[in-house]
Amino acid sequence: MDGITKVFLGTIVANKDISLKIKKGEIHALVGENGAGKSTLMSILFGLYQPTKGLIKVNGKEVVISGPIRAGGLGIGMVHQHFKLVDNFTIIQNIILGSEPISKWQWINYKHAKDKIKAISERYKLEIKPNLKIANASVGMQQRVEILKVLYRGADIIVLDEPTAVLTPQEITSLLAIIEELKRDGKTIIFISHKLEEVKHIADSVTVIRLGKVIENFLAATKTKEEIATLMVGRDLVEVKNLGGNELGEVALKVKNLFVRKIDNKKIMGLSDFNLEVKAGEIVAIAGVEGNGQTELISTITGLIKPEKGKIFFGNKNMTHSSIQNLYKHGLSHIPEDRHKYGLVLEYNIIDNMVLQNISQYPFSKCGLIRSKAIQYYAQSIIQTYDVRGSKSGFALARGLSGGNQQKAVVGRELTRKHKILVVAQPTRGLDIGAIEYIHGRILEEKTRGNAVLLISYELSEVMSLADRIVVLHAGKITGNVNAKNVIRESLGLMMAGQTLEKGETKNA
Template identity: 50%
Template sequence: MLHITKRFPGIIANDDITLQLKHGEIHALLGENGAGKSTLMSVLFGLYQAEEGTIKKDGKEVQINDPNDANALGIGMVHQHFKLVECFTVLDNIILGDEPVGKAGILKKAEARKKILALSEKYGLQVDPDAVISDITVGMQQRTEILKMLYRDNEILIFDEPTAVLTPQEIEELMQIMRNLAAEGKSILFISHKLAEIMAVADRCTVLRKGKYIGTVETKNTTMEELSAMMVGRNVNFHVDKQPAHPGEVVLDVQHMTVASKVHNNNAVKDVSFQVRRGEIVCIAGIDGNGQTELVYGLTGLEPLVGGKIMMDGKDITHASIRKRSVAGMSHIPEDRHKHGLVLDYSLEYNMILQTYFESRFTDRIGFLRRKNIREYSDKLIEQYDVRSGQGSVTPARSMSGGNQQKAIIAREIDKQPEMLVAVQPTRGLDVGAIEYIHKQLVAQRDAGKAVLLISLELDEVMDVPDRILVMYEGEIVGELDPKKTTQEELGLYMAGAKRDEVKKA
């Protein structure tokens, strides 16, 4: 890709960027949220057209007007937010747009199934072709996306933030899959913020900052500190600085909580009891799919409980509506920012007041919105939390990068001054500079005497941020650990169900 420039209203997303990919290499693309990584890859995949610059493949200049052209050239892409049809099966999603048909136009699914099973066997991508997308884990959805590329015999594979939604075990598997693909002569472009992954798997790394090309380095000749300084323009502290916790009275008291599963007939959360106090961060750790999502849904009112009760500040909120929980002082940074965090077609300013629009500062007595107040409030949060968007408060949420969408949600939820902050994977898809900032915010909430419940799949975050760790396995809490006294290996054993304490039932 030579001298690529791509502009959007109010922003130059890619400013004269040159990127070269060798045959059979894993090439990482590193940069902050909004640095232009996804935009550059979307130009290569034909989703956007660059205003300037050229693309060459095997030395010949090519024109990529849409993803069909990209596929014809052997270029495939796994997007950060998967492009799957939720109500279709895995098999139907993989063959969509490239269906094998017989003479009378009848689908030949048996052939496709054979090819998909052979590919999944060859690359270690275990999937159930008949499972419906809406019922499977995020890791499984990602394997479906990878199989979509392999099914089309793509040679250049673009992975956009592929590990943002995976567990440590799934990340290790994905790394191995990428190595296997590169060994077979496939060329991989790997967008990531995670320096450790880039060091582990990439041959070379190109760094972008604010839409500009900073440089390309061989990973074996560099360090994580050097890469982070290239990416952010300053040195980043990888360790969370915090004083010892001084827990106060109980804010959240969960007693014998049971939540049904949508996927199978068993309960997803089984008789779980725990407490979170003022001035402490409690982390619920576990491999994805062990009931954490349903636990959060039950806590925040997205799903009803089958049994048990939830007390907050001494009040029973078991059957309270989501708004009542919000007004009572609960904030929720959700796992799925598109489904539960934002209204993508609303402007940034309206997303900032989704849970407070009815307050007198934003709505007058007749019920009309006070637009000036809303704009001022939104501008203040954008400034405070460094939310980068092309047109400020009026930017549609859909057009922002994933990391900046996440920052907007965090700004809104923390600014409500909650008594109880439920943060589900709050740093998912964020760069090191933003992660450092979010961790500081969580610790600041704790130090201000608030209760924080963190749900995380990132082992580094689980070990570094909380004061107590509760491990979930198959819907139950199987261990309570002190991050200062435990190791990643011990935590991993609890997460895999190999060890369990008799955690005292509250």
């Protein structure tokens, strides 16, 4: 890619004279903060956008990539940061969409498709359930479907836009192995990630972009993680860590003898006899491999599903059968795992998104009339405080923002609303290190504000740096409940795998 410039709407310069050279057969990492312009650049390569200026050469030949089909013809495939899947189609239908094998009478040859998909998924250990609808598939499985889609089409230049952001540690390890396997097959990989550990682990070379421009290009082995981080952010970073020390208050959130069926398979219990208490000023983290009951727990506490048995209390108040609106009224804030499905209305602008739960309350409305000025003022102060970029003072549609900025908007809304209990799932999924540092700092502040925080995260490092107490979930049951201060990573790993440690070691903090 040579001298690529991309201007959106005449004013937003997402890419500025970017030149990028990728060698055949290498793993090239593209790193940079949220909004730096990585996805835009790759969308140009995949034919989704036309560059305002600049040219593209594939195998030495200048090409015009008019659309994804043309990109596919050139052997370019892309796994997008935000899935491009059809919710009410099955996994197999999604994988073959647009490339359906057709048999004699114009029927789709599902048998052929199935065999081919099976071969690829076995070869690369991309585990899927072919007949499951996407709507019922976990985030991790959706990601594997996206990768299968690209492999199914036989691409040999593969762009992976933050593929690990949504995966569990185990899945990341296997994905990295898959990527290395693809490289051995002679495929060329462009790998976008914020996780510099991964970049150091698999990349041959690295290009850092910041604010739409190339900052530096180098061989991965020649720089440390810290040096790369500094190049990305343009300043040095500090690690945020929970040092405890504050007084804990009364129990603010209590979950008692909870039984919940699995969301994607009602025959199985997602949570069985689950108990939990979070005190005011305390951060309790749920650690565990994705799919062990976390989604069921969050959905039940936030009122999206009703439990089979058991109770949920906010303070002394039984909230088990409350409406969602009532939960919000009684002090709940929720930063959901899937910001697109549950965090934002993508077709609304950012301003309207900042008052979704409170629009009927003063000062946002009065006597049933909406007060736009008050809403705008409130939303813009969130945008400013939380450094939500690219929102055009809040008038941009939520859809147009980069993932990290969408997340900052959701975090800003939920932390700014009056609340006592914060349920936060995967708050930094897909975010860059600068934004992670910022959001971690804000979550820690909740302690000093006397709020109770329930953190669900699949990232052990996140759990370990933020929590006071760590509850480990395995197959819907608690396998550990430990003080975060004196726990080691390895024993958490064992508990995540289902082992209950010796008494004493698992004593409540």
